[in-house]
Amino acid sequence: MIEFKNVKKIYTGGIMNTIALDDVSFLIEEKEFVSFVGHSGAGKSTILKLIYAEEKPTSGEVLFNGEDIANIKPKDMPLHRRRIGTVFQDFKLLQKKTVFENVAFALEVSGYPNSEIQKSVPQIIEIVGLSNKAENYPHEISGGEKQRVAIARALVHRPALIIADEPTGNLDPISAWGIIQLLLKINKLGTTVILATHDKEVVNNIKRRVITLDQGRIIRDHSKGRYAI
Amino acid sequence: MIILTLTRTFKAGFQNFFRNGSLTVAAVSILTLALLIISVILVISISANMGLKYVQDKIDIRVYFKSDVAEQDVMSFRSEVQKYKEVKAAEYISKNKALDDFKAANAGKPDILKAVEAVEENPLLASVNIKAANPEQYDVIAKSIENSSYRNDIASINYQQYKLVIDRFNSTIKTIRKTGAFLFILFSLIAILITFNVIRMTIFNHGTEIEIMRLVGASNNFIRLPFVFEGVIYGIFAAVISIILLFPIMKIVTPYVVGSAYIQIIQTDFTRYFVLIFLAQLVVGVLLGIVSSILAIRRYLKV
Numbered sequence: 088m089i090e091f092k093n094v095k096k097i098y099t100g101g102i103m104n105t106i107a108l109d110d111v112s113f114l115i116e117e118k119e120f121v122s123f124v125g126h127s128g129a130g131k132s133t134i135l136k137l138i139y140a141e142e143k144p145t146s147g148e149v150l151f152n153g154e155d156i157a158n159i160k161p162k163d164m165p166l167h168r169r170r171i172g173t174v175f176q177d178f179k180l181l182q183k184k185t186v187f188e189n190v191a192f193a194l195e196v197s198g199y200p201n202s203e204i205q206k207s208v209p210q211i212i213e214i215v216g217l218s219n220k221a222e223n224y225p226h227e228i229s230g231g232e233k234q235r236v237a238i239a240r241a242l243v244h245r246p247a248l249i250i251a252d253e254p255t256g257n258l259d260p261i262s263a264w265g266i267i268q269l270l271l272k273i274n275k276l277g278t279t280v281i282l283a284t285h286d287k288e289v290v291n292n293i294k295r296r297v298i299t300l301d302q303g304r305i306i307r308d309h310s311k312g313r314y315a316i
Numbered sequence: 317m318i319i320l321t322l323t324r325t326f327k328a329g330f331q332n333f334f335r336n337g338s339l340t341v342a343a344v345s346i347l348t349l350a351l352l353i354i355s356v357i358l359v360i361s362i363s364a365n366m367g368l369k370y371v372q373d374k375i376d377i378r379v380y381f382k383s384d385v386a387e388q389d390v391m392s393f394r395s396e397v398q399k400y401k402e403v404k405a406a407e408y409i410s411k412n413k414a415l416d417d418f419k420a421a422n423a424g425k426p427d428i429l430k431a432v433e434a435v436e437e438n439p440l441l442a443s444v445n446i447k448a449a450n451p452e453q454y455d456v457i458a459k460s461i462e463n464s465s466y467r468n469d470i471a472s473i474n475y476q477q478y479k480l481v482i483d484r485f486n487s488t489i490k491t492i493r494k495t496g497a498f499l500f501i502l503f504s505l506i507a508i509l510i511t512f513n514v515i516r517m518t519i520f521n522h523g524t525e526i527e528i529m530r531l532v533g534a535s536n537n538f539i540r541l542p543f544v545f546e547g548v549i550y551g552i553f554a555a556v557i558s559i560i561l562l563f564p565i566m567k568i569v570t571p572y573v574v575g576s577a578y579i580q581i582i583q584t585d586f587t588r589y590f591v592l593i594f595l596a597q598l599v600v601g602v603l604l605g606i607v608s609s610i611l612a613i614r615r616y617l618k619v
């Protein structure tokens with residue numbers, strides 16, 4: 088489903104250029120559950136950003152279902168992004184919209200009918216345990232709650248691929264495990280899941296493929312991996 | 317999908333309008349001010365033109381001939397006057413016609429009619445009624461008549477009473493023509509610039525929001541249209557507020573422009589123009605809102 092071929096990403100600007108990814112290649116098949124782990128700054132978020140095209144590779148190719156993302160026309164980019172549900176590391180919630188509206192937004196942009204929105208949004212909000220906060224604005228809820236809104240928005244349109252950048256970063260261990268179980272369940276139903284995380288306990292409990300990054304390079308890729316750096 | 321996009325983006329624009337608070341107030345007030353200035357300029361020139369037209373229709377130069385002057389002399393005077401390039405029309409009014417007109421004008425007053433009939437000879441004078449092509453030319457026409465070879469046949473030239481009014485309108489219209497067009501263009505430009513900047517500020521405030529919408533897969537239209545609709549709502553609000561403010565402002569301003577004597581006439585005509593002015597404001601306001609939003613959001617839409 089996703090293939091990186093000799094991908095290099097250099098961020099220009101700042102005091103000096105940063106080589107965030109250096110000759111990274113891997114293949115993720117449909118219905119896989121893959122965790123990217125590594126120290127802060129290792130390049131985890133960069134890999135995810137290249138997939139949903141927030142960033143472009145400096146060299147190399149990023150293929151989505153065999154198609155090079157660099158070849159997607161600007162007007163088709165929204166369609167590409169709608170295939171993916173993304174949980175951003177910094178949540179990226181719309182501040183002027185309520186929790187309900189934020190989750191509904193993912194369906195609205197894809198043109199889902201209102202009846203579908205009225206049905207699915209409360210369901211997913213219920214699943215992440217925020218029913219009583221549905222009418223609150225993002226600045227009125229806690230960090231962990233924001234994270235769960237971001238997860239609900241990523242799941243609600245049932246995308247073929249879920250990308251989750253530190254989805255448990257602000258959660259206590261029990262809530263964190265709840266979210267991971269949710270992701271595992273969705274994966275079981277056929278959705279590909281790509282996770283970036285620091286959380287050792289989480290990774291060791293998932294018992295799925297783990298790709299370890301260090302300074303922009305892949306140093307380990309194990310199909311029942313453990314967190315080992 | 318198109319209808320869904322339109323209703324959803326309209327709703328979002330509407331929400332932005334009410335959730336933006338102080339920026340909304342700023343944008344609407346600026347737009348209102350711009351519309352108001354433009355319409356005051358427009359209204360002043362409309363009312364000055366109406367006043368002038370009204371007076372122009374009324375005014376003429378009446379040249380009365382002494383009663384012993386022969387009709388053919390008056391006729392030849394008329395045909396000579398008609399040759400002046402400043403003269404639009406010259407109408408001969410015979411003594412009999414003057415008498416008939418006089419009787420018609422005083423139809424309800426038997427004592428006056430009796431008094432006129434009591435006089436054996438027609439007491440009224442023959443006259444030529446002259447209309448100028450341009451109100452500024454009455455002076456010139458009157459002067460050349462005074463200096464013409466007919467001056468000894470002329471009993472009186474009647475036009476002084478309008479002179480002040482004409483002068484007033486002429487100078488007003490001249491200033492308006494000169495400064496009005498300039499001010500109109502200037503303020504339209506200022507209005508566009510300010511509205512553009514205010515909307516750009518609101519969009520700048522939404523910078524991260526736009527970024528998020530793009531990352532979640534919103535199309536350009538889905539991002540742009542709420543701002544366009546917001547601009548439309550700005551325009552509608554501004555038009556309504558400025559038409560409400562325009563009425564009292566014009567009540568204060570018009571007397572200075574056209575002189576209080578003519579205010580009555582102008583204001584009755586004016587109410588007819590109000591619907592038109594409101595529609596114009598609506599169109600200008602909405603267009604300003606739309607154009608400003610589209611321009612302001614353009615640079616945020618690169619993928």
Ligand SMILES: Nc1ncnc2c1ncn2[C@@H]1O[C@H](COP(=O)(O)OP(=O)(O)OP(=O)(O)O)[C@@H](O)[C@H]1O
Pocket residue numbers: 098099100101105106107125126127128129130131132133134176285
């Ligand atoms: N927009 C940017 N401009 C410049 N440098 C950047 C940018 N984004 C990331 N970097 C740099 O690229 C490197 C990789 O960043 P990335 O966000 O991928 O790390 P990460 O593995 O996600 O770290 P973390 O665990 O802290 O989220 C870092 O050194 C970072 O400073």
Ligand SMILES: [Mg+2]
Pocket residue numbers: 131132133176252
């Ligand atoms: Mg990161």
